[in-house]
Amino acid sequence: DAGITQSPRHKVTETGTPVTLRCHQTENHRYMYWYRQDPGHGLRLIHYSYGVKDTDKGEVSDGYSVSRSKTEDFLLTLESATSSQTSVYFCAISESGRQPQHFGDGTRLSIL
Amino acid sequence: GESVGLHLPTLSVQEGDNSIINCAYSNSASDYFIWYKQESGKGPQFIIDIRSNMDKRQGQRVTVLLNKTVKHLSLQIAATQPGDSAVYFCAESTLANAGGTSYGKLTFGQGTILTVHP
Numbered sequence: 591d592a593g594i595t596q597s598p599r600h601k602v603t604e605t606g607t608p609v610t611l612r613c614h615q616t617e618n619h620r621y622m623y624w625y626r627q628d629p630g631h632g633l634r635l636i637h638y639s640y641g642v643k644d645t646d647k648g649e650v651s652d653g654y655s656v657s658r659s660k661t662e663d664f665l666l667t668l669e670s671a672t673s674s675q676t677s678v679y680f681c682a683i684s685e686s687g688r689q690p691q692h693f694g695d696g697t698r699l700s701i702l
Numbered sequence: 703g704e705s706v707g708l709h710l711p712t713l714s715v716q717e718g719d720n721s722i723i724n725c726a727y728s729n730s731a732s733d734y735f736i737w738y739k740q741e742s743g744k745g746p747q748f749i750i751d752i753r754s755n756m757d758k759r760q761g762q763r764v765t766v767l768l769n770k771t772v773k774h775l776s777l778q779i780a781a782t783q784p785g786d787s788a789v790y791f792c793a794e795s796t797l798a799n800a801g802g803t804s805y806g807k808l809t810f811g812q813g814t815i816l817t818v819h820p
Contacts, residue, residue, distance in 0.1 A: 594745075621805060632791070633746070633810040640805060680745050687805025688795070690736055693745035 593617050594694035596681050602700045609668040611697050613681030615661075621684040622664040623691060624648075624656060626677040633680065639664055640687065671701045714817045721779040723814045725792035728773060734795035734806055737766060737777045740813070741788045749777070749790075782818050789813040 593616030603609055613622060623638040625648075635648030637656040645656050653675060655667045668675055678698050682691040715721050727735070733754040738746035752759045752766045752775070759766050765778040779786055791813045795806035 630812070632812050633793075633808075635808070638805070682745075684805075688734065688797075690748045690751050691808060692748055693738075695743070695745045 596694040611666045613664045619683040623682040624666045625680045712815045721782045723777045727794045732794035736793045738791045
């Protein structure tokens with residue numbers, strides 16, 4: 591298994607609260623990604639990073655922000671969670687932009 | 703936008719049979735394709751990939767076929783085992799440029815549920 595750890599694995603929180611999800615990798619890969627997975631939509635890219643402090647938006651970035659201060663850590667923040675952000679969130683890494691992405695085991699986030 | 707779809711949402715096979723999972727893609731600019739397996743409660747697991755300059759690639763018990771003419775790829779699993787039961791996704795990669803670098807933007811299909819009966 592690729593050395594990817596997501597935390598927490600499960601979280602329940604209330605609408606309007608801030609939430610931060612963490613992705614930690616031990617592979618020293620340059621690229622890191624955050625996806626959400628919802629029934630009927632498949633995996634959709636939220637944000638990605640192509641290096642320390644280098645990030646860009648994906649297709650569903652509204653309401654999310656990210657930060658990458660170290661190669662190994664990529665944080666996803668929901669500044670003010672909404673019920674529409676209830677989902678399973680996956681982090682992925684890749685050695686380069688044109689190599690396979692490898693995924694963590696996800697964070698199941700419920701916003702009540 | 704462009705999307706990747708699957709012909710069959712579910713597939714049931716007997717243990718020992720060969721399985722074939724199909725995928726259609728619509729973006730002719732896609733030049734790299736990946737198959738993933740996802741088990742319940744886990745993240746997608748890389749199985750095999752193929753680049754557009756190839757039409758076939760083999761791995762351990764798996765083969766991916768790419769037909770660019772009809773924008774179709776398939777995953778063949780030989781001697782399917784109960785442990786192969788999972789959801790299988792195909793993904794297409796298109797070169798995207800952002801922030802002075804390039805990366806492969808992945809578009810995922812919905813997935814096919816493979817059930818293997820002992």
